[in-house]
Amino acid sequence: MKKLIPTYTPLSKPLEFEYKFTIFTSIYNRANTLHRVFNSLQKQTYTNFELLLINDGSKDNSHKVALELIKTANFKVRYINNVVNRHKMACLVQGIELAQGEFFLPFDSDDECVENALETFLDIFNSIPKERLDSISGVTCLCVDQNGNLIDEKLKGTPFYSSSFENRVLNLSLSEKWGFTKTEILKGISINPEVFSQGYIPEGVIWSLLSKHNFKTVYTNDVLRIYYLNTENRISKQNHKNDAFGMAVFSLCLLNWFSKDYFWNYPKIILTRIYTLLRAAIFLDFEKSDYTNAIEDRSMKFIFSSLWPFKKLLLKLIG
Numbered sequence: 001m002k003k004l005i006p007t008y009t010p011l012s013k014p015l016e017f018e019y020k021f022t023i024f025t026s027i028y029n030r031a032n033t034l035h036r037v038f039n040s041l042q043k044q045t046y047t048n049f050e051l052l053l054i055n056d057g058s059k060d061n062s063h064k065v066a067l068e069l070i071k072t073a074n075f076k077v078r079y080i081n082n083v084v085n086r087h088k089m090a091c092l093v094q095g096i097e098l099a100q101g102e103f104f105l106p107f108d109s110d111d112e113c114v115e116n117a118l119e120t121f122l123d124i125f126n127s128i129p130k131e132r133l134d135s136i137s138g139v140t141c142l143c144v145d146q147n148g149n150l151i152d153e154k155l156k157g158t159p160f161y162s163s164s165f166e167n168r169v170l171n172l173s174l175s176e177k178w179g180f181t182k183t184e185i186l187k188g189i190s191i192n193p194e195v196f197s198q199g200y201i202p203e204g205v206i207w208s209l210l211s212k213h214n215f216k217t218v219y220t221n222d223v224l225r226i227y228y229l230n231t232e233n234r235i236s237k238q239n240h241k242n243d244a245f246g247m248a249v250f251s252l253c254l255l256n257w258f259s260k261d262y263f264w265n266y267p268k269i270i271l272t273r274i275y276t277l278l279r280a281a282i283f284l285d286f287e288k289s290d291y292t293n294a295i296e297d298r299s300m301k302f303i304f305s306s307l308w309p310f311k312k313l314l315l316k317l318i319g
Contacts, residue, residue, distance in 0.1 A: 001286065001294035004249050005256060006191045006205060008213050015184050019076070021049035021118055022101030022183060025109050026091035028056045031065045033110035033228070038069045040112045046119040050076040052095050057085030089246075090196035092203065096186045103138065105180035106203075112226040113178075117141075120222050121180055124159065128218060132161070137215035140179030143227040151176050151227060160219040164207035165258055168269050178225040179217065185210065201246040205253050212257040240315075244283035248291075251277035256296045263299065274304055275318065278311040 025037050041051060051073070055063050063081055070077045078098070082091070096104060103121070107113065114120075124139050143151045152175035167174060189209060195201055210217075240247075251273040263270045281291065288308050295301045307314065 001248070001252060001290050002256075004192050004195050005253050005294070006189055006209055008185075008189050008209055011184060011188050015187070017100055017102040017183065019048055019050045019101040020046075020122065021103045021105055021180065022095070022099035023049055023051045024054075024092070024095040024099065024104060024106050025051065026054045026056050026088055026095070027058055027062045027066065027109045028085065028088075029058045029060045029062060030109040031058070031060045031062045034062065034065055034069060036112045036228075037107060037109055038073060040107075040115075040117075041075055042073070043115045044075075044118050045116045046122060047075065049118060050078060050101055052098060053077060053079045054091045054095060055079070055081045056087070056091050057082050086197050087199065087201070089191070089201035089203070089205075090193075092206075093191055093196075096183065096189075099183045099186075102183055103180040104183040104186055108227075110228050112228075114224050114226075117224040120220075120224055124218060124220050124222070127159070132216075135214065135216055136161075136182075137163075137185055137210050137217055138179050138181035139218045139220065140177050141220050141222045141224040143176050143178055143225040144223055146226060146228045146230075150223065154221045155219055158219060158221050161216045162219060163211035163214075163216055164204060165211035165254070169262065169266055176227050177219075178227075181210070185215065195245075195249060198245040200243045202250045205250050208250075208253055208257065240279060241283045244280040247276050248280035248284060248286075251280065252291075252294050255300050256294075259297045259300050263297075270300070271303075274300065274307065275314060277304065278307055279315055281308075282311055282315060 023041065027034060037051070041049075053066060055066055066079060070079060080094070080098075092106065103125075105121075121139050121141070128136055142154065145151055152173050162170065162172070186206070189206060254273045255270065255277070259270045277291065288305065292301050292305055295304060
């Protein structure tokens, strides 16, 4: 299983980009909501962007709807129609490979954004001190739901420099946010294709990898995205059985990347990942040795092995 853990290698030379932003949207059965993306992008006050649209084997008429919407677009659209469903992580990697924008901004096919979203993102990025730019991976903002309710609590002060894993350490909210990442950094990430089409793989795998390599995100209290909470088949609706493979990979990543430096000061964070790995193992066909061989830290191996016989009991007790 260790080969399923992604890696990062900086590119050997800088890339040249055609656009400032690549807006990446993957579609799966979103014929009734895709218009929100197009309507939002039509109204943007900043226009140096492309929309990279990937239909991930939809069963409804999303393909036909996408083609009709493209005809109405006043911006550049590149459209790929995957006949076979590959799941979101595979589409994300496909999008990163194809991106021609300096900044890569995932945009769900059932959500909206405010008219000055791109302009605000760019203004915040341009305000970053030059000495910090190389260590900054991107900018992240807040969201509201379709009723205008703030989804996450505001930070006490912004700009706030942090990372996905540091947010866990600081006990900050991990609720839904939205942001872009430097495409050049994302193109340096290597993900084993064997994880594709295995169900939901958390995007946190990527953001945590950037944390491991000491990249920071600039967090802002600007509210730029409208996040629809009541959409059918939204991936944030967790199912332990269906999500088992992805959570196993995610847990192994966090254990290998952070347990050595953080276990003694923040044991709850690490022990939680051991629990989620044990919980996932109930639904998967891997042997105990597959997990222990993938866990690098000896202390984590010991704890995981000791709890292995009780994993079903733990699920009943903790849920």
